[in-house]
Amino acid sequence: AQSVTQLGSHVSVSEGALVLLRCNYSSSVPPYLFWYVQYPNQGLQLLLKYTSAATLVKGINGFEAEFKKSETSFHLTKPSAHMSDAAEYFCAVTHFGGYQKVTFGTGTKLQVIP
């Protein structure tokens, strides 16, 4: 069984401040982890993914995430928030073996305050 928990359904940050979106996973086997972003009225777009290579993963738009096995976490960060970062962010988990069922978290809406 696998699952992800995203802490905080809504996060607000000031423009230029650090963005930290939390994701904790549960998986009985080594996981593959993803962060997706959804802008209003659009589908989901991949930000970055961890597939057992480097534990620090860099994605698009200046985002990065670090896989920490000891903490079962995959938090998403960006040093300086931009107004265009306002969106909903989803963490997701799958694992090698079997079909690729991807389990998503409930999402975190990021608000950027000017």
Added chain:
Amino acid sequence: GAGVSQSPSNKVTEKGKDVELRCDPISGHTALYWYRQSLGQGLEFLIYFQGNSAPDKSGLPSDRFSAERTGGSVSTLTIQRTQQEDSAVYLCASSLELNSGNTIYFGEGSWLTVV
């Protein structure tokens, strides 16, 4: 095509009517997925296709829901006798053949409203 294409983009239907939602995956992608996103909820897995077969139908919420895929390409999700709780965004996604590291690419969704 360049991306995953879904139609209709918006659908308003009366309770009790049947609806069909179509998904055209990225060319060459053998894996196709349907998810449902309700207001304030995460993404709920519905069904997965590898080629034309669906190894896992466990996510379909009831027997009113069915899906098929023909020719290893286009997929149709059918909801019979729609209910108000079926109102949601139905997202289709596709990826290359079975490999858990492959990126899943999403369409923009079909917004279904049952009145």
